[in-house]
Amino acid sequence: MDVFKKNSNPNTSEDGAPIRSFIGPESGPGANGAEAGRAPPVIDMRSFLDDPHGAFAALRETHPVVQVGVMQYFVLRAREVLDLFTDGRTRQITGGDYIRFNAIPEGFTAQFIEDVMLFNEGEEHRAKRGLFARTFTYALMRSKRPDVAVVADRIVAALPRGETFDFVDRMAARVPAEMIATILGLPVQDAQYFAPRVYALSKALTPIYPHACHNEIEAATAELYAYVAGQLRSRQRVARSDVLTSLVDAWSADPVIGFSSLVNQVIGVILAGSDTTRAAFAMLVALLLEHPEQWDAVKRDPDLIPGAIAEGMRFEPSVGSISRTAVVPMEIAGMTVPAGAMLRLSTMSAMRDPGLYSEPDRFDIRRDDHPRLHAVFGMGPHRCLGEMLARIEMEESLAALIRGAPDLAMEARPQMTGLGGIRQITPMPVRIH
Template sequence: MNDHTFIAARGALVVSPQTLMDDPHGQFATLRGDHPVLQLGERQFMALRASDVMVILSDPRTKPLEGRDYVRIQGVPEGAAARFLRDFFLFGSGAEHRAKRGMFARSFAHGAVRAAQPQIQAVARRIVAELPRGESFDFIDRMAARVPAEMIAAILGLPQSETSYFAPRVYAMSRAVSPVYPIDDHAEIETAVSELFRYVVDHMRIRSEQPRDDLLSRLVADWKDDPVITFSTLVHQVLGIIVGGTDTTRAAFAVLVSLLLQHPEQWTALRDDPSLIPGAVSEGLRYDPSVGSIVRFTNAPVEISGVELPAGVMLRISNMSAMRDPELYAEPDRFDIRRNDHPRLHPVFGAGAHRCIGEMLARIEMQEGLAALVAGAPAMELQTAPQLQGFGGLRQITPMQVIIR
């Protein structure tokens, strides 16, 4: 059977998700011109063109996908993972979403993150100083994973010594946010969510009895004063912040460094001119994003470049495709840290009320991490490039071997 069977009734192209796994950028480039929308499964669609993607995010006929709809459409079995997906503010809207997200807004605001920049810089420099010299090592394990994990631990008030406990469980848990729920991995995902839930509960109960000067203590104190949500819902919000603050930046930073090492003239340019670092971060986020798509839900029929979608379906907005679309970027398949055609708001972080709450933190972590590397390990060489796997949701990354001469 041809995986690219055309359904004339809806105008979308039916594509087996598996055909997009090996070379999603190439597949999107081939399909995008003639097929603005793909159908990935029952009631699941994906928009590819930049011109459509930018409009859909603010189209009132679509809304953020509610957790209950995500669980139902994806067929997530009942349990800890399903409860988390139904509860986390990422999968919510309206007043409930604002209330849950608002608990963290102050800690991730521009001013608060800027104030933490010296701490992020110190963490990055310490990690670079600890990297092995003259021997091959996994860059993701030894640096890319450590900076965001240690910073999210510091913000929440979790012991940095425990990042090695929660990080692997975060990486397993993040697989739940994929274009097609990985049912074969469900047992591992379920275990990871359950263990992380108990881990956060233990720390929050300690803060209830012995408050400290950290975000977890403030969250618990505020909740005790005004428990407008259940305690388990509060725990789920903290879980989501840990996942979002740990996994996406880990993958994005590793890919950025890999791309720079594959373009040695641009790595050298950064060493000579650190003012290029913010542009390099933006370009890495564009060229191969760790978040491949943003999920919406149609609450009314909607037309996308001539394709008619009914109400009540899941619509993925493909960042990956849009950020390689020549409608939005000149020479989109060229990695260029000096690129000057980035939109004012980077598409990878979404839009509106659901724009990524950790955008500023992620940018500064990557900028300070890169600055520490080019200054402290300028002779780093890439031995095995990592690969971002998947074409939507939170993408998974393979190991990355490097050596510092």
């Protein structure tokens, strides 16, 4: 498609000029290849960064779809976001499309994005996801709860007392990284190696690809590839009693994908099992400490923990949007988008929509209007494989904090940065008295 060659930066126009921030129609019907109709306004995404929730709220009702780049659209209103997760006129965005939209250079990062099951559809997605489906069943993940509790208690017991430390690094990052290592059969101490590289790779999965960080992302992806490939090959030589051995055995018996693809799927599972839970849990604890009456309520009544987890993921999600591709020209909320367009379904905006939640800008762990399926995990065939594990990790980690560090105090609130894809979190200085 010529448009990708002409405009490698999705935040500039075809002549290289920055997209203006304005509310108004595009210059003429069908300007982007869509059928004639009401075109979404063009918005400079950089204008969202300081206050994304406020920006989404200002746009949501009058402009539920906005264009943010060439052939790229944000969908903001809950009713459309939830419907489009499984709308047959859309499909999961492919890795190739994602690479072209974001002008990602060739290399390990592009190869990972092209290959990982997150960006696959149909039979290819089913084949790759099927390799892991038995490992991440709800029943099996529930059986891991005692193991998660042991890990969480051990980490809380080792936290410094009487001095300031970064909660994200010393607690929130360790539980999910060490648990995904334990589940797969990786040495627990290796979490210190792979976790920082996973966090670097996750920067690639944001609405605006950070080209300034590409060398860091590429190096991290290459190192993760070498690490995982080494772990899999070692199990081909000598079997062990772990998930990776079972995975290699199943793959060897029926190699539905190539070895390099197998490596990329494992990297994807490690990424999904490490990064998003880290940010979600840290922000949940920050929100509870920011609302001391709710922190005290959780300490008094641990039965409130699941509701607190759901509310934290709603109020400040670590996954800000999920991308789909329009298969045909579509009218969404009265606005027309062309076939082939990238639709970024904004979970951030949808979960602050008063059409879905009562008083959506209020953090309330006793909220009783959560939908049965939490939108942050997606919907349909691509719903998060590790949802149950993530919930258990956060529940047991919060319970461990209540038992072992009830007087935890926050010195500065962290910020969740970014407005789509996998969001990043800043350090969270805390102290246990």
